[in-house]
Amino acid sequence: MREQSFKIVSLLVVLALALLVAVEAMWSVRTYRNMRNSYEQQICSILEEATWKYATNSMNGDAAINIGNISRFHTFVGEGLRTSGLATDFRVEVLSTTNADDIMIMSMGELPANEDIISVDKRLTPLILRLKVTDPHSAILGNMKRMIIMQGLSVLLLIIAFSYLLHTLFRAKEVDRIRRDLTHNITHELKTPIAAAQAATEALLTMPNITNDPIARNEYINISLSELRRLSGMVEEILRTSTEEFTTAELHIEECDIRSIVSDVRSSLNLRYSTREITWNINIEESCAVVADGFHLRGIISAVVDNAIKYSEDRPMITIGAMTRSGYTYIIIEDQGIGIPDSEQKRIFDKFYRVTKGDKYTTSGYGLGLFYAQSIVGRHHGSITVESTLGKGSRFTIKLPRYGR
Numbered sequence: 001m002r003e004q005s006f007k008i009v010s011l012l013v014v015l016a017l018a019l020l021v022a023v024e025a026m027w028s029v030r031t032y033r034n035m036r037n038s039y040e041q042q043i044c045s046i047l048e049e050a051t052w053k054y055a056t057n058s059m060n061g062d063a064a065i066n067i068g069n070i071s072r073f074h075t076f077v078g079e080g081l082r083t084s085g086l087a088t089d090f091r092v093e094v095l096s097t098t099n100a101d102d103i104m105i106m107s108m109g110e111l112p113a114n115e116d117i118i119s120v121d122k123r124l125t126p127l128i129l130r131l132k133v134t135d136p137h138s139a140i141l142g143n144m145k146r147m148i149i150m151q152g153l154s155v156l157l158l159i160i161a162f163s164y165l166l167h168t169l170f171r172a173k174e175v176d177r178i179r180r181d182l183t184h185n186i187t188h189e190l191k192t193p194i195a196a197a198q199a200a201t202e203a204l205l206t207m208p209n210i211t212n213d214p215i216a217r218n219e220y221i222n223i224s225l226s227e228l229r230r231l232s233g234m235v236e237e238i239l240r241t242s243t244e245e246f247t248t249a250e251l252h253i254e255e256c257d258i259r260s261i262v263s264d265v266r267s268s269l270n271l272r273y274s275t276r277e278i279t280w281n282i283n284i285e286e287s288c289a290v291v292a293d294g295f296h297l298r299g300i301i302s303a304v305v306d307n308a309i310k311y312s313e314d315r316p317m318i319t320i321g322a323m324t325r326s327g328y329t330y331i332i333i334e335d336q337g338i339g340i341p342d343s344e345q346k347r348i349f350d351k352f353y354r355v356t357k358g359d360k361y362t363t364s365g366y367g368l369g370l371f372y373a374q375s376i377v378g379r380h381h382g383s384i385t386v387e388s389t390l391g392k393g394s395r396f397t398i399k400l401p402r403y404g405r
C-alpha cells in the first residue's frame with residue numbers, strides 16, 4: 001500500500017470513529033431530554049391521579065387538599081411514584097395561598113403528626129402544592145442504564161475493530177516496505193557482478209589487444225569467472241535462506257566438531273573479504289562438539305560471523321568462543337562493530353528485517369541470515385540471543401543441546 005493511501009485510510013478511520021462517538025453522544029443527550037419530558041409528564045399525571053384518589057376517598061367529598069389531611073395526599077403521591085418506578089425519594093412542599101412565605105416541607109420520613117399540622121394552620125386554608133423529586137437525573141439515567149451500556153459496548157467493539165484494522169494496515173505497509181527494500185537490494189547486489197562479468201566478456205570479444213595477449217586474456221577470463229561465481233554464491237544464499245524449506249526439511253543429525261566448522265567458516269570468509277584486514281581471536285575448548293545438522297550449523301555460524309564482519313568498520317576484530325556447560329554447547333561470536341540499538345535487538349531475527357540508519361541501510365543484505373539462524377537453532381531445541389551496545393559491538397550466543405534431542 002502506498003504511503004499516501006495509508007495516510008488517507010488512517011485519517012478516514014479516525015474521522016469515522018470520532019463521528020461515531022459524536023453521533024452516539026448527541027443521540028444520548030437527545031434521548032435524555034425526551035426521557036426527561038416524559039418523566040415530567042408522568043409526574044403530572046401522578047399528581048392528578050393522587051388528587052383524584054384523594055377526592056374520591058375523602059370522607060366529606062371535599063376535593064380540596066388542606067393542611068389538616070395532607071399526609072393522605074402524600075401517601076397517594078408516594079404510591080403513584082413507586083408503582084411507575086420513577087423515584088424513591090420525594091418531597092411535597094405546601095405553599096400557603098394566603099402567605100407564600102409560609103412554606104412547610106414534608107417528606108416521606110419526616111411527616112409531622114396530623115395534630116401538629118392542624119395546630120400550624122387550623123383554618124384549613126386551600127393550598128398550593130409542589131412535588132419535588134430528589135435527584136431526578138439518577139432516576140432517568142437509571143432507566144437509560146441498559147441502553148447506555150449497550151451503546152458503550154458497541155462503540156468499544158467498533159473502536160477495537162477499527163484499531164485492529166489500522167494495525168493490520170500498518171503491518172501490510174511495513175511488509176510492503178520490506179518487500180520493496182528486498183527487491184531493491186537483490187537487484188542492486190546482483191547487478192554489480194553481472195555488469196562486471198559482462199564488461200570482461202565484451203572486452204575479450206571486442207578488444208584485439210586483450211584477445212591477442214594471453215596474460216590479459218587470462219586475467220579477463222578470471223575476472224569474468226570470479227564474478228559469475230560470486231553471482232552463483234549470492235543466488236544460492238538467497239535460495240537457501242529465503243525458501244521456507246529449511247523450516248521443514250529433514251535434518252541430518254551428526255556429531256559436529258565446532259573447531260573444524262569454525263576454521264572452515266573463517267577460511268571462506270577470509271577469501272570473501274580478502275580486501276579487509278580481519279583479526280581473529282578464536283578460543284574453542286578442546287574437542288568441543290555438538291550433535292546437530294552439520295550443513296546448517298555451518299550455515300548459521302557463517303551467517304553470524306559474516307554479519308560480525310559486515311557490520312564492523314574497516315578492521316573487523318572477531319572473537320569466536322565455544323564451550324560445553326551443563327549439557328549445552330555454547331558458540332559465542334563477538335565483534336567490535338557498529339552495534340545494534342536496544343529497540344531493534346528483538347526484531348533483527350524477523351524475516352527480512354534490517355536495521356536502518358535514518359532511512360538508509362548501512363550495508364547490503366536481505367535480512368534473512370538471522371531469521372534462518374533462529375529457525376534452524378529452534379529446530380535443534382536451542383536458542384540464539386544477542387547482547388549489543390550501539391557503537392561498541394555485538395555478541396551473539398548460540399546455545400544447542402550437546403547431545404541433540
Ligand code: ADP
Pocket residue numbers: 303307308311335337338339340348349353354355356364365366367368369370371394
Ligand atoms: P542482513 O545482514 O542480510 O541484513 P540478517 O538477518 O543477517 O540480515 O541481520 C538482520 C539485521 O541485524 C541486519 O540488517 C543488521 O542491521 C543487524 N545485525 C546483524 N548482525 C549484526 C552485527 N553483528 N552488528 C550490527 N548489526 C547487526
